[in-house]
Amino acid sequence: DAKTTQPNSMESNEEEPVHLPCNHSTISGTDYIHWYRQLPSQGPEYVIHGLTSNVNNRMASLAIAEDRKSSTLILHRATLRDAAVYYCILRGTNAGKSTFGDGTTLTVKP
Amino acid sequence: EAGVTQFPSHSVIEKGQTVTLRCDPISGHDNLYWYRRVMGKEIKFLLHFVKESKQDESGMPNNRFLAERTGGTYSTLKVQPAELEDSGVYFCASSLIEGRSDAEAFFGQGTRLTVV
Secondary structure (H helix, E strand, O other): OOOEEEEOEEEEOOOOEEEEEEOOOOOOOEEEEEEEEEEEOOOOOOEEEEEOEEEEOOOEEEEEEEOOOOEEEOOOOOHHHHEEEEEEEEEEEOOOOOOOOEEEEEEEEO | OOOOEOOEEEEEEEOOOOOOEEEOOOOOOOOEEEEEEEOOOOOOEEEEEEEEEEEEEEOOOHHHEEEEEEHHOOEEEEEOOOOHOOEEEEEEEOOOOOOOOOOOOEEEEOEEEOOO
């Protein structure tokens, strides 16, 4: 499985934008980039995914580099509820077997 | 619509005992996955069902683990006999579309297993 690299932790102030980076230099042409987050004591929750173009949904935006070797999850206005571990995952043809990695622990300060 | 539900939420058992975890996927989701996070490590894939068939069980750690999905609905994961290193959180996920790398997976809240 292709691996991803994320910073262990990041901090943000409430109401400010947050940019969470992910490197995936070994991504294959058919891999989708997925982001999940895990709130305390809960299972992972889908956030967003993309292939080549930038994507927006009600939760976040995903900016994908032109060479697809990196991507950035953007939370436009962080809230305290956004404090979680964020995972950047590559999902290929065997999608469920994706490796989660260690993720980025996001702390949001009031 | 109900999400993925897992039972029990917590289980504490003694080494050598048997424990059975249950997962009810979202209705209509043919794909069901089991994952686990053992202490301090990342979430790892265990196996994948498509309906009642095991599509991929390459992540199952050893033969003490047995997963079933009778009738292609709910699934159980049995650990027999449990060992200390089996302690961790076991997650179940389901998705609608088989093999699609753009398909969203829905996760349950997990079962925290503690073996003492």
